[in-house]
Amino acid sequence: MGAHHISTDTSRVRRWLDGEQPREPIPQILSELFSERFGCVVGIEDLGLRTAHRSPSVSGVDLPWAGPETVTLIGEFSRSDLMLARRGFLGTSLALSAGPALIEPMQRWLVPSPSGRAGGRTQQEAGRSRRVSRLSGPELELLESTIVMFRKWDAQCGGGLRRKAVVGQLHEVTDLLQESHPEPVSRRLFKVAGELAELAGWMSYDIGLQPTAQKYFVLALHAAKESGDRPLGSYILSSMSRQMIHVGRPEDALELIHLAQYGSRESATPRTQAMLYAMEARAYANMGQPSKCHRAVKMAEDAFAECAPGDGDPDWIRFFSEAELNAENAHSYRDLAYVAGRSPTYAKLADPVMHRAVELFGQEADQEGGHQRSYALNLIGLATVHLLQKEPEQCAAVAEKVLPLARRVRSERVGNRLRKTVDTAVRDYGTVPEVIRLGELAADHLRDSPDTGESVRAV
Structure with a gap:
C-alpha cells in the first residue's frame, strides 16, 4: 500500500x-484499504475513527512566511510525500485551494522580510545553531547543477518517471537548511529548495496530483522569498497560474500572473516577461476577453523580441x-475559439x-x-485546431x-x-475512414501505454 514502514498484528x-484510536497515518490507510475492497469511498469516520487534526504541512496554503x-514545512511535506506517495493517502488529505x-x-x-535576517533567522539566532555547516562550495554547485538535470529528465520523460527523485533531493536540502550557513550560502540553499519544490509541483501537476502540486508550488514560493529571488517567485506563480487554467479557474490564474508581473517588474529578464505576458493571454482567453488576450499576445511577442544572449536568463x-x-499564443487563440462556441x-x-x-x-x-x-x-x-476547422x-x-x-512520455496531461x-473526433466524425483508423490505433496504444510511475487518476 505504499507505507512499508508501518506494520501491525492481531x-x-x-x-x-475495542475503541483505541490508532495514530496517523493508520486511519487514512485503513480508509483506503476498505474503499478499495468495497469499491466505494469509506471515510475514516465511517470506520468509527477520528480524523486527526492536520498540521499546516499537509493542509492549506495559508502558511507562515x-x-x-x-x-520545517517543506521537510514534513516532502517526507510525507515519500512515505505516503500513493494518491489514496497524501492526495486525499489535501484539497485544491482557489479564489481568495x-x-x-x-x-x-x-x-518585505524583517531586516537583519539571513534565511529567515537573525544573525544572532544563526550563530547559536548547534549544527555547523558541512556543505562545501563545490557541493552546493553540484546541487544547483542537479536541478538542471532533473528539468531535462522532466522535459524528455514527463513528470511520472523522476518525481520521487526530485522530492527526495528536496528533503535532503531541508536537512542542509537546518545547519548554520553564511547568509549568501543560506540564500542559495533556499533558492535550490524553491526550484526543487517548484519542479516537484510541476511533475505532480503533470501526472494529475493537483492538490499535491499546489502545495509544492506554495512551499516553493515561500522558499523563493527567503532566497530573495523575485524572478524565481514570479516563475513559481506562473506555474500556479497554469494549473488554475487547467482546473478551470482563469480568474485566479490572472490574479496570480498579475502578482508575478508586479513582483518581478524591476528584475525579470525579457524572456521571463514574455512568458508572463503569454500566460496572461492564456488567462484572458479562457475568460473570453479577446481584446485583452490579443494585447497580451502582442506584448509577449514584443518582450521576446528583446531577448539577447547576455540577458543572464536563469x-x-x-x-x-x-x-x-508560439505554443502559448496558439493555445490562447485556440482557447478563445472554444470559449466563443468553436469560433472558426x-x-x-x-x-x-x-x-x-x-x-x-x-x-x-x-x-x-x-522536449x-x-x-x-x-x-x-x-x-484540436483541425477539429475546430472541421478537418477530421x-x-x-x-x-x-x-x-x-x-x-514514451509518462505524462497524464498527454494521455488525457x-x-x-x-x-471528440470519433464522436463528431465517426464515419470518416481516417478517424476510424485513429480510434482503433489509439485504443491499442493507450491501453498498452505505461502508467506515470505513480498511482494517479485524471483530475
Missing part, C-alpha cells in the same frame, strides 16, 4: 476494535523558446501559430534532450503522430488530452 487490531517554518483562499495568502509574498526560464512562445475565426488565427510551434518542437525533439512532452502536447493542440482527416493524421510519443481529442 493484538493491535483487537485494541482498535518565515524561514525556519518554511524549512489562494490569492490572499500569496499576496504576502511581496511583504536555467528555469530557458525552456521559453520561440517554440514555446479564432481557430484560423491559431492554425499558423500552432503549425509553427509544432515545427520548432519537432526540430527540438529530433535532438538529444529535446518530447511539449512536442506531443502541441501536436495534440494542432489536432488532418486531425487524424496529426493525432497518429502522438501515439508513439504518448507511450490525447484521449479527449480522439473521443
